[in-house]
Amino acid sequence: MNGASNMISEDSDRALVERIQRGDKSACAECIERHSPGVYRVALRLTGNEAEAEDVVQETFLSAFKAIDKFEGRSGLATWLYRIAHNAALMRLRRVKPDQVSVDDEAVFGEGLTVPTQMHDWCCLPERDFESSETRAELERAIQDLPEKLRAVFVLRELEGLSTEETAEALDISIDAVKVRLHRARLQLRERLSAYFTELAEA
Amino acid sequence: MATAQCQHLLENMSVYLNGEASTELCAEIERHLSGCTDCHVVVDTLRKTIALYHELPQPELLPEARLRLYKSLDLSEFLNVK
Numbered sequence: 077m078n079g080a081s082n083m084i085s086e087d088s089d090r091a092l093v094e095r096i097q098r099g100d101k102s103a104c105a106e107c108i109e110r111h112s113p114g115v116y117r118v119a120l121r122l123t124g125n126e127a128e129a130e131d132v133v134q135e136t137f138l139s140a141f142k143a144i145d146k147f148e149g150r151s152g153l154a155t156w157l158y159r160i161a162h163n164a165a166l167m168r169l170r171r172v173k174p175d176q177v178s179v180d181d182e183a184v185f186g187e188g189l190t191v192p193t194q195m196h197d198w199c200c201l202p203e204r205d206f207e208s209s210e211t212r213a214e215l216e217r218a219i220q221d222l223p224e225k226l227r228a229v230f231v232l233r234e235l236e237g238l239s240t241e242e243t244a245e246a247l248d249i250s251i252d253a254v255k256v257r258l259h260r261a262r263l264q265l266r267e268r269l270s271a272y273f274t275e276l277a278e279a
Numbered sequence: 280m281a282t283a284q285c286q287h288l289l290e291n292m293s294v295y296l297n298g299e300a301s302t303e304l305c306a307e308i309e310r311h312l313s314g315c316t317d318c319h320v321v322v323d324t325l326r327k328t329i330a331l332y333h334e335l336p337q338p339e340l341l342p343e344a345r346l347r348l349y350k351s352l353d354l355s356e357f358l359n360v361k
Contacts, residue, residue, distance in 0.1 A: 101354060101356075101357065102357055104352065104354055104357075105349070105354050105357035108348065108349070108352070108354070112340060112345070112348065113337075113339065113340065116338070116339070116340040116344075117337055117338055120338050121338075126341075126344075130340075130344045130347065130348070133340065133344075133348060134347075134348055134351045134352070137348070137352055138351070138352060141352070189289065189290070191289070192289070192317075192321045194324075195317050195320050195321070196320070197320045197323060197324065198324060198327075199323050199324060199327045206331060206334075211331075212335060212336065215331060215332065215335055216335075234329065234332055234333075235332060235335070255293070255294075258293060259290075259292070259293035259294075262293060262325060262328060262329060263289075263292075263325070265328050265332070266321070266324055266325045266328040269324075269328055269331070270324055
């Protein structure tokens with residue numbers, strides 16, 4: 077996103093928030109039109125389930141409109157909504173997959189640096205292999221198999237294109253943690269996709 | 280991926296691919312890459328991995344789900360307003 081359009085959307089978001097704070101329901105609808113696509117994508121990639129993602133989107137906007145007076149505009153509206161969506165998704169993940177999010181052990185959960193073992197160069201596979209629905213499904217599955225902390229950073233920073241600072245703000249972690257987790261996520265995904273594409277190349 | 284240099288490159292690979300590496304670091308990395316096949320493959324496939332994710336089609340909220348969202352927030356009257 078370029079700086080100018082970012083500024084315009086921040087300006088109009090501020091006006092939108094003021095209208096929501098005044099109780100203008102049409103502003104709530106505008107907020108949903110503008111931000112629900114992003115919130116849905118994040119919710120879906122975090123939970124890996126369409127029905128859960130839909131619930132997370134509902135919860136996010138419900139919580140956001142209730143707490144709109146607490147929105148101070150230090151972060152952008154989108155970043156604030158992503159923060160709420162991430163918390164809502166985490167609550168659900170804790171219920172469904174408690175083993176994935178409750179323990180904070182890097183060694184157990186593979187959040188450390190992946191030392192590459194896959195050394196096959198698969199970059200020159202035919203383009204149709206990269207664009208197939210099987211490959212796209214594998215790409216999505218690989219996101220789901222990342223440890224939760226790496227997944228959250230990868231989804232916001234890489235897939236949604238938030239800045240490092242915005243990602244840190246949305247996840248309530250340091251800028252260094254965003255950089256380290258993004259790098260670890262990328263390496264894990266490369267390893268996983270290398271195995272997949274190597275098999276495809278040999279098939 | 281055997282030497283200390285490979286390890287050093289591995290740690291800085293995202294910085295390098297993001298275009299955030301200093302001129303010195305870039306030069307050091309490129310020197311190493313020209314002589315290390317393994318690291319070359321890892322950098323190329325990591326770059327391709329990132330590119331594939333950037334090209335991945337974006338999932339969209341289904342129209343029925345949008346309908347339910349508006350209803351749940353008591354905003355159905357605005358459903359047809361864009």
